[in-house]
Amino acid sequence: MPVSEVMEYVLASICQPGDNSAVVFEADDTRNWEQETLNSFVADGVLKQYKPAVTVTCRGCDRLCRRPVVRLTAINGKPARRFITCPYFDQVATMNIQEQRVRRWRSSIYRLAVYVSDALGLPKPKPSRTKGEVHVGQIRGPNGRRKVKLVNNGKLVLQVGEGSVALSDVMFLDDNALHIRTEEIWAIADEERSGATEKSYEPCKTKQKENKSATETRDHNILREARWLKRVNPDWNRKRIIAEIAKQPFAQRTSGERKHLSVGRIEPILSGKS
Numbered sequence: 001m002p003v004s005e006v007m008e009y010v011l012a013s014i015c016q017p018g019d020n021s022a023v024v025f026e027a028d029d030t031r032n033w034e035q036e037t038l039n040s041f042v043a044d045g046v047l048k049q050y051k052p053a054v055t056v057t058c059r060g061c062d063r064l065c066r067r068p069v070v071r072l073t074a075i076n077g078k079p080a081r082r083f084i085t086c087p088y089f090d091q092v093a094t095m096n097i098q099e100q101r102v103r104r105w106r107s108s109i110y111r112l113a114v115y116v117s118d119a120l121g122l123p124k125p126k127p128s129r130t131k132g133e134v135h136v137g138q139i140r141g142p143n144g145r146r147k148v149k150l151v152n153n154g155k156l157v158l159q160v161g162e163g164s165v166a167l168s169d170v171m172f173l174d175d176n177a178l179h180i181r182t183e184e185i186w187a188i189a190d191e192e193r194s195g196a197t198e199k200s201y202e203p204c205k206t207k208q209k210e211n212k213s214a215t216e217t218r219d220h221n222i223l224r225e226a227r228w229l230k231r232v233n234p235d236w237n238r239k240r241i242i243a244e245i246a247k248q249p250f251a252q253r254t255s256g257e258r259k260h261l262s263v264g265r266i267e268p269i270l271s272g273k274s
């Protein structure tokens with residue numbers, strides 16, 4: 001299997017059961033992968049080591065028969081070994097099975113959802129009771145909050161508010177390491193809502209917002225802008241972010257004349273000490 005197809009293969013396999021149940025990958029399924037690719041899936045938690053296989057596919061005959069693995073423990077100075085026997089193979093009665101061949105890994109939609117939530121900086125999602133979908137969390141863009149869900153529609157789709165993207169379009173392997181284009185997920189979250197279908201989304205919050213004083217609204221905007229700036233410019237430090245916010249029209253005194261807040265006044269707002 002070419003490296004370029006590994007990601008598609010993993011996502012398609014996880015999709016297969018149609019619900020949230022675990023999928024098991026055997027050593028034979030991953031035998032053409034680079035070791036680093038496998039390591040990356042395990043390190044990122046998408047694959048988790050599972051108990052060894054009790055049967056393997058026979059390579060002795062041409063029937064691809066499934067044979068039980070017999071395991072002999074070390075005895076009388078002879079090392080432990082595993083083997084299978086195949087009734088369709090007439091030359092050798094037994095075939096040794098190396099430890100690597102019985103290795104297995106487990107994955108599921110939930111494991112993928114945890115990976116996505118972690119990449120988005122969200123808390124770990126709860127396991128889902130709904131078949132074929134996991135609630136990843138909520139992300140906040142300039143146009144409000146968006147629910148993020150990982151759904152099995154025959155393929156794995158990430159729903160972000162009203163928008164969606166196939167997981168295979170944003171998850172990829174580069175240099176045998178697993179990556180996800182979170183900026184594309186944020187971009188969907190930042191889109192304006194097309195209709196009023198989600199208007200009943202957070203009615204209480206909307207009400208609260210109306211009642212907020214001008215200062216509260218301004219501070220809220222400053223915090224939101226700071227988070228937004230940090231997201232689009234991950235290398236900016238706090239000082240740079242504050243300097244940028246100070247230029248914004250909403251960062252002004254809320255009483256008296258229109259005058260911008262100083263850098264020293266923005267700092268405590270960001271620290272929650274205003």
Ligand SMILES: [Zn+2]
Nearest residue numbers: 058061065086
């Ligand atoms: Zn066989």
